[in-house]
Amino acid sequence: MQLYYAPGACSLAAHITAREAGVPVDLVKVDIPTGRLEDGREFRQVNPRGYVPALVLDDGELVTEAQVVVQYLADLVPTSGLFPPPGTRDRLRVQEWLGYVATELHKPLGSLWDPSTPEAWRGKVREWLPVRFAELDAHLATRPFLVGSGFTVADAYLFVILSWTRYLSIDLSPYPALEAFLARVAERPKVRQALAEEGLGGGAEPV
Numbered sequence: 001m002q003l004y005y006a007p008g009a010c011s012l013a014a015h016i017t018a019r020e021a022g023v024p025v026d027l028v029k030v031d032i033p034t035g036r037l038e039d040g041r042e043f044r045q046v047n048p049r050g051y052v053p054a055l056v057l058d059d060g061e062l063v064t065e066a067q068v069v070v071q072y073l074a075d076l077v078p079t080s081g082l083f084p085p086p087g088t089r090d091r092l093r094v095q096e097w098l099g100y101v102a103t104e105l106h107k108p109l110g111s112l113w114d115p116s117t118p119e120a121w122r123g124k125v126r127e128w129l130p131v132r133f134a135e136l137d138a139h140l141a142t143r144p145f146l147v148g149s150g151f152t153v154a155d156a157y158l159f160v161i162l163s164w165t166r167y168l169s170i171d172l173s174p175y176p177a178l179e180a181f182l183a184r185v186a187e188r189p190k191v192r193q194a195l196a197e198e199g200l201g202g203g204a205e206p207v
């Protein structure tokens with residue numbers, strides 16, 4: 001399988017999942033500004049949507065959408081505990097958090113990277129985020145990870161998106177549980193491995 005990624009982008013959640021699960025993936029770097037791969041090919045030839053993550057399965061089929069790619073990878077190794085078994089309440093909760101991270105955090109925060117995003121929209125996002133962060137902070141104040149007692153794909157996704165705050169000058173110090181969560185996840189050996197493989201330091205960095 002090939003995982004198309006950009007350093008520090010949301011594709012890092014899929015990368016972390018693959019490493020945590022022990023699923024072998026070949027990493028293929030995408031230069032988002034130019035839309036090209038390192039061999040000069042256009043990324044849109046692989047993923048016509050033009051965004052990462054894109055996972056190309058061994059039979060050539062393409063899988064996109066970060067929250068789905070992580071579920072697929074984790075399900076390949078059920079014993080990893082990264083995605084609880086079908087029919088369990090914990091799986092439902094992981095899916096719920098994945099949807100929350102994708103729509104309530106990833107998309108709004110992601111829009112702040114784009115220099116052409118209008119100021120009015122930026123203001124709205126900066127109004128919404130404290131509400132979301134406060135909710136998450138209260139949730140994580142009493143547990144190490146989003147669901148149950150172990151690290152799941154929802155944590156991988158949340159880690160990546162929250163890491164962007166430091167590059168977007170968003171202060172997380174009012175949310176000590178979020179800062180502790182980021183530090184806790186960044187210490188995981190497989191997370192460190194994924195970060196190093198993307199040429200990153202202690203957290204996700206801009207694409």
Ligand SMILES: N[C@@H](CCC(=O)N[C@@H](CS)C(=O)NCC(=O)O)C(=O)O
Nearest residue numbers: 009010011032050051052053065066
């Ligand atoms: N709906 C997609 C969006 C993925 C996405 O926003 N990827 C960003 C990086 S985090 C990207 O590749 N942006 C480049 C572009 O859209 O041209 C998902 O949830 O996976």
